Amino acid sequence: MATVTATAPDTRTFAGTAWSWITTVDHKRIAVLYLVTSLAFFMLGGLEALLMRLQLATPESDLVSAERFTELFTMHGTTMVFLALMPLSAAFFNLLVPLQIGARDVAFPRLNALSYWIYLFGGIFMNISFVAGGAPNAGWFGYAPLTDTAFEATHAIDFWAFGLQILGVSSILASINFIVTIINMRAPGMTLNRMPMFVWMSMITAFLIIFAFPAITIGLVLLLFDRYIETNFFIPEGGGDPVLWQHLFWVFGHPEVYILILPAMGIVSEILPTYSRKPLFGYAVVAYSGAAIALVGFGVWTHHMFTVGLGPIADTAFAISTMAIAVPTGVKIFNWIATLYGGSISFKSPMLFAVGMVSMFIIGGLSGIMLGSPPIDSQVQDTYFVVAHLHYVLFGGTVFGLFGGIYHWFPKFTGRFMHDGWGKVHWLLMLIGFNLTFLPQHMLGIDGMPRRVHTYAADMGFDLWNMMSTVGSLMIGFSFLIFIINAVRSIRHGEPSGSDPWDGGTLEWTIPSPPPVYNFAHIPIVDSRYPAWDLKRGGGHTGAVATAPEADAEADEPDIHMPNPSYWPIVMAAGMVLAACGLIFHQAFILLGAVLFAISLLGWIEEPAA
């Protein structure tokens, strides 16, 4: 029988260390893999953005060609959504969900590793396109018929479509895993109504993913059929309808923006109470409004299509549902502000990022309400006003929230603090740079500057705003460098943090940092929403938590059954991505991929499971 000691990797050699990471099924190590990979893709997507900003800094610039520019904005959007922000959220799901619900791992550890490897290979696969004949260039929402072979005969679109399919598999598998983990593996006493808010938002996000992704998967299947076997789903000449693609895309695409924002909202809902030393105000309402956002989020998609011409009835109905979704969102904001009210607030860097998230997200939400009105949307559709709006919610909201989470839980990952002073510098530079970049884009949009065009004439009145925007984007890039240096340095040289540096209220703060491989020596018994606070302040009676501090775990090395490492997940992921390569490069890869997949499937079944 495998025990804790049996799974300990042989880290004395480099090969042993690498092998231990390749075969790991430990949710905490997979979280690190997700974190590092997603930050690398975040940097890549950021570089693409900087190139675009440099091109747009001055009128009629020819730094990048129009063709290259279309590739840049397509890959910037695709990378940031699918390769940077979703996986960065997944890093938090992996690290925190089992720790916050008092579990030793996720429900399916090998499946968890598989999700990661599919994501990594899928991301690499999509980016290979840059050196294999041209990157995807039809925008991140790939409107038909731009994606048809008549307009793009190279494999650029195929890389995009197959890449998204691969990433969709990863997301759906991971979401099934987290749904089961959260529903089924909570510690005794942790009812749904006592789950940390981050776990609530993770669960809602996972449900959104499994219900939203199928729509784009089917859309992409139809698109690939159009490209490979000459069907005419989206081709008007053959009786098809390009608008059908828009429906399928946005039925997925709108829930997708909630998939991106809800995890950050969960993180903020953990950070604000901790640094205000108050429980989250209106816990139940915050949780239910998250669910309401997710539910209504499936009924607002055609507000992305107001100018398509669906008619006044459709436009009105979707404008109303769009306005309605502002209600649960506003409820959350007011609850966060009420959490701060009367609190004993300490402005450490995580708190600054959380407050930044709330305030920037309000601005993005307000411009969202404007865009939810068809007459206004018709005026600014496809201009920089939309670009400004979406960055205020996804950068001002999601990125600020996720960075706050990194600063907040870094000590839990590593046992060391990130430098708080440099964290504050990062925050300030990013806040100023972000507003300098995107606030002027509102003006540009109202003045009529179209998005996705690689340059503009000098006498349009766009020059100053564009220059400001470019300067701001460089500031964001610089602040990110500060963050990276701070993080890398802090891993080894940060100030030791101990197990509970912030006086946290949730279960992860009751165990050592970094957590032992089995997380909890004894599964805690929970009887409130903030069991760690109860433990420290003598309120409640948090059962086993009281008997489970570090000393106990070390004194009596527990005989805890942990899943064995496995190399089948990486083999299976490689098989899947090879098969996709085969559809683009050479058919032999399809066979190779299928064989690898079949072998790994059998190996997976035969392997003695956890």
Added chain:
Amino acid sequence: MTADAHAHHEEHHSSTGLDNRKLGMWAFLGSETMFFGSLILVMLINKHNTLGGPGQEVLDLVLTSFTTFVLLTSSLAMVLSLAAFRNGSLLWGRIWLGMVMLMGLVFLGGQVYEFTEFVTHKDLTPSTNLFGASFYTLVGFHGAHVGIGVLWLGTVLAYSWRGRFQPGMDMWGIELVGLYWHFVDLVWVAIFTLIYLI
């Protein structure tokens, strides 16, 4: 503590009392409803989009009614198989499992015949018109699910000779493939009604 005793313990530890794998299967099937839902909607939108070419009238109601009957009956065999394994009768469990596979194969055979017939005699290919494209995509997607189900059933059957599903052991391996199989059947009820009958 032995591994088995521990597994036993873990099984009863879940918050809902449900097995993790079964709950995961339910989540997966939830996702599948959206896959099929999207495809069925595409089919309904394009049902009469024939560009003057072959349309719904090519569908052979007699043949498909028969294969539909076979597929729906296979769900009964699936239930009987699980019941037999649970009662400790490996023999009947295997027989019913084999029957499910056989009926799945009959259904697939009917579909292969139908597709070949349409392509060779009715001039309906995926690129003929949108009716054809949507039809082949939806029914083919469902057929692929049946095919995967048959392979999966075959694996389960093989494992019954490799020491699994013996009397007194857990049966989640059969329960999972059963859930999947019933779901695929249920989807066919929707497809048959919406595409063939109406």
